[in-house]
Amino acid sequence: TWSTGVGGSHHIRIQNSEIKNSLASTIGIFGDSAAQGSAYACNFMEILNNKIHTGGASQLHHGIYGATDNNLVERNEIYDLSGLGVHFFNLHNTSDVHDNIARYNVIHDNSTGGGGGYGILLASGANNKAYGNIIYGNSGGIQVWFNSVNGVVYNNTIYANNAAVGGDCINIYQSSGCTGTQPTGTVIKDNVCNGNTQGTSGGKIKDCGAGSVIDHNLCQSSGSCGTNAVISASPGFTNAGAHDFSLSSTSSAMYNAGVAISGFAYNGSAPEVGAYETLPFSAEIGATGNTF
Numbered sequence: 001t002w003s004t005g006v007g008g009s010h011h012i013r014i015q016n017s018e019i020k021n022s023l024a025s026t027i028g029i030f031g032d033s034a035a036q037g038s039a040y041a042c043n044f045m046e047i048l049n050n051k052i053h054t055g056g057a058s059q060l061h062h063g064i065y066g067a068t069d070n071n072l073v074e075r076n077e078i079y080d081l082s083g084l085g086v087h088f089f090n091l092h093n094t095s096d097v098h099d100n101i102a103r104y105n106v107i108h109d110n111s112t113g114g115g116g117g118y119g120i121l122l123a124s125g126a127n128n129k130a131y132g133n134i135i136y137g138n139s140g141g142i143q144v145w146f147n148s149v150n151g152v153v154y155n156n157t158i159y160a161n162n163a164a165v166g167g168d169c170i171n172i173y174q175s176s177g178c179t180g181t182q183p184t185g186t187v188i189k190d191n192v193c194n195g196n197t198q199g200t201s202g203g204k205i206k207d208c209g210a211g212s213v214i215d216h217n218l219c220q221s222s223g224s225c226g227t228n229a230v231i232s233a234s235p236g237f238t239n240a241g242a243h244d245f246s247l248s249s250t251s252s253a254m255y256n257a258g259v260a261i262s263g264f265a266y267n268g269s270a271p272e273v274g275a276y277e278t279l280p281f282s283a284e285i286g287a288t289g290n291t292f
Contacts, residue, residue: 008042008068015048022055025065027290028080039069040129041096049075056082059115063087063107066100069125073102085138086130088194089123094147094264098125099127104132104275108243111139116163118143118171122151123183129285131155132275134245139163141196143171144209148183152259153191157245157274159237160195162203170205178208190258192245192274194235195220218273230257230273246276 008031019026031041031242062072067090068074078085085107090097101188111117119135120142122128126149132242133156134142141158144151158169170193172186186209196203204224206216216224220233236251238244248253260273266277 010044013046018051021053025062026055027064030068038183043068045071047073052078054080057111069098071100077105078107081110085119100128102130106134107135141169150185153188155190157192162197169196172209182208186212190273194220228237
């Protein structure tokens with residue numbers, strides 16, 4: 001989507017489609033805000049329940065490139081792309097990318113163009129959120145980056161994202177050596193980090209931010225996992241080799257291991273960590289889930 005001299009397009013929905021073989025970013029949400037201000041940005045877009053795959057010619061070409069505000073990316077499968085899966089970022093206006101949501105997506109096997117691309121990038125504005133996503137087989141999981149303010153990363157399952165550049169499960173990062181304009185106020189809770197290797201945090205959570213809250217996440221080993229961490233090398237996915245990350249009868253490390261988050265329902269004494277919750281929460285996130 002793009003804008004004209006009379007203002008940006010808005011409130012457009014792309015749903016139940018297969019979008020593939022793009023030569024650049026598969027879906028772009030832009031506008032002419034770089035030249036004319038945020039009033040010319042395209043916003044309030046919804047990208048729902050699509051297959052988005054097999055495209056891009058470089059690491060700068062992404063599945064969804066969102067450079068504006070108030071967009072929703074929900075219940076898509078995003079894979080086999082040369083860059084990132086979901087890329088919320090604006091080079092020209094560093095605060096215009098705000099109040100975007102990426103939720104309940106399956107994002108896998110991207111970054112085919114190299115360069116350490118993550119499944120999801122949150123940057124260039126305030127109140128961007130990523131929750132309930134399953135992210136595997138990319139160069140990295142989720143990155144909170146340039147000029148992010150109060151970004152939120154909740155209840156994602158992030159597995160086997162591996163690269164010499166990237167490789168972290170979650171990365172709150174600005175530049176080499178934690179210098180530059182730091183992301184501020186990032187909250188990371190109730191995520192599962194498992195099987196991610198290399199990276200600057202040993203495949204776990206790197207924090208170069210200011211005022212970050214990192215709490216009740218599951219990691220495969222101790223260190224770089226925040227407060228109240230759950231440590232388990234084998235959290236008990238139903239069948240990770242077949243990319244079934246739902247909870248099994250051996251998922252004791254994930255049950256009731258999270259912390260309650262306002263607006264998120266759960267069963268039991270506390271929520272599960274990761275993208276799956278025993279019913280009724282699984283109905284909300286669109287996961288198959290299990291009832292016990």
